[in-house]
Amino acid sequence: MGILAGIINSAVGSGSLLTLPVLLALGIPPGVAVRTNTIGMMFASFGTVYGFRREIARELPYLAPMVIATVLFSAIGSLLLLGASARALDFVIPILIVFALILVIFQPHIVRGLSQWKNRSSHSSRQNTNIPPLYEPIGTQYRKPALIAPMGLAAMYGGFFTAAQGIIYMAILGVGTGRSFKDVNPAKNLLSMIVNVTAALVYFAAFVFFGADVLWFGVLILAIGGLAGGVLGARIAKKVSNRVLKGVIVLVAVVALVRQFI
Numbered sequence: 001m002g003i004l005a006g007i008i009n010s011a012v013g014s015g016s017l018l019t020l021p022v023l024l025a026l027g028i029p030p031g032v033a034v035r036t037n038t039i040g041m042m043f044a045s046f047g048t049v050y051g052f053r054r055e056i057a058r059e060l061p062y063l064a065p066m067v068i069a070t071v072l073f074s075a076i077g078s079l080l081l082l083g084a085s086a087r088a089l090d091f092v093i094p095i096l097i098v099f100a101l102i103l104v105i106f107q108p109h110i111v112r113g114l115s116q117w118k119n120r121s122s123h124s125s126r127q128n129t130n131i132p133p134l135y136e137p138i139g140t141q142y143r144k145p146a147l148i149a150p151m152g153l154a155a156m157y158g159g160f161f162t163a164a165q166g167i168i169y170m171a172i173l174g175v176g177t178g179r180s181f182k183d184v185n186p187a188k189n190l191l192s193m194i195v196n197v198t199a200a201l202v203y204f205a206a207f208v209f210f211g212a213d214v215l216w217f218g219v220l221i222l223a224i225g226g227l228a229g230g231v232l233g234a235r236i237a238k239k240v241s242n243r244v245l246k247g248v249i250v251l252v253a254v255v256a257l258v259r260q261f262i
Contacts, residue, residue, distance in 0.1 A: 002222040006044035006229020009166060009192070010051060015229075016041055016163040017100055019222055028215060030089035034081060035207075036215040038162050039200040040222025045193035047230020055186035062142045063187060069152040070194050077159025078199035082206050093161070100164030101250060110171060142187065147176035151191070158195040159202075166192050 001022050005015030016037055023033035049056060084092070103110070141147060150172050158165035169191055173184040206212035 002040065002044065002225025003229035003232075005041060005222075006047055006226040006231075007233035008229075009041075009044055009226075010048045010189070010230060010233030014100060014103070014164040014167050015044065015226075016165075017097070019226075020163050021097060023215075023218060024093070028218070029086060029213070030093040031081065031084070031086060032213045032215055034089075034093070034161060035203040035212065036218045037222065038078075038196055039203060039214065040219040041162060041226050042193070042196040042200045043223040044226025044230040045189070045196045047227045048189045048233060049193045049230075051231055051233060052186040052189050056190050059142070059187050059190070062140060063190070065148055066142050066151060066187075066191065067194060069148050070155040070191050071198050073152040073155040074159035074195040074198040075202055077156035077161075078202040079159075080156075081160045082202070082212060096161045097163060100161075100167075101254070103164045103167045105250060141177035141179070144176070147172070150176070155191070155195050158192070159199045162196065162199070165195060 001018045005018045007015075008018065009015035019041060020033060020037045023037055024030065028036065081089075151169065154165065154168045154172055157168065166188055169188045170181055170184065173179075173188055174181050177184060203212065203214060207214050
């Protein structure tokens, strides 16, 4: 599952919907499962970023404000997870998994609807002002406060619950910049890695100083598998259709959810 999650993260995101439900189905408490999954899958994000290193290098000069917001809000999200009670997590985590599954299944429809809404708003604005659209250099859209704000909130979600964060980032970046998913995918992969690293550091500090539980053997398994899948994913994802990848996500997550409640 770690290998598959690394591959899927490279293409569409949401690889944690393979690994996190399996951890839960094994009887691991939700808080421990999320912390274990986040730290382990951090290595998968390293592999993914390495696979897209050339594309990311072209975007990086424009991403400083986005990176700062991502670090701050993902840290807040991970602290919220640490502060949540076990009973609350038992209730919230399955709901978030179902929410993430809905995002996976209906991602094309959601993004298409948001894109159409943005296009209508932009067209109406230009008609009202009679001002032609101005050329914006590629990448400068990442510095807009109107894009940084929702990405910050999405990073807070990612810090609290890593599953399907990549899908949310893709939707926000695609609609906010007007660029294709292929074009914003490198930035999405970098920001996902930053969220995972930030949350993992918070969880590690909580483990060292406050005794927060982490299943380190699970971290090791996910780290090895996720890193391998992340490195391979940039190549494999180009040969496998998104429909197949999403089908695997939905099947595994649903089976693991059912297993958790039996």
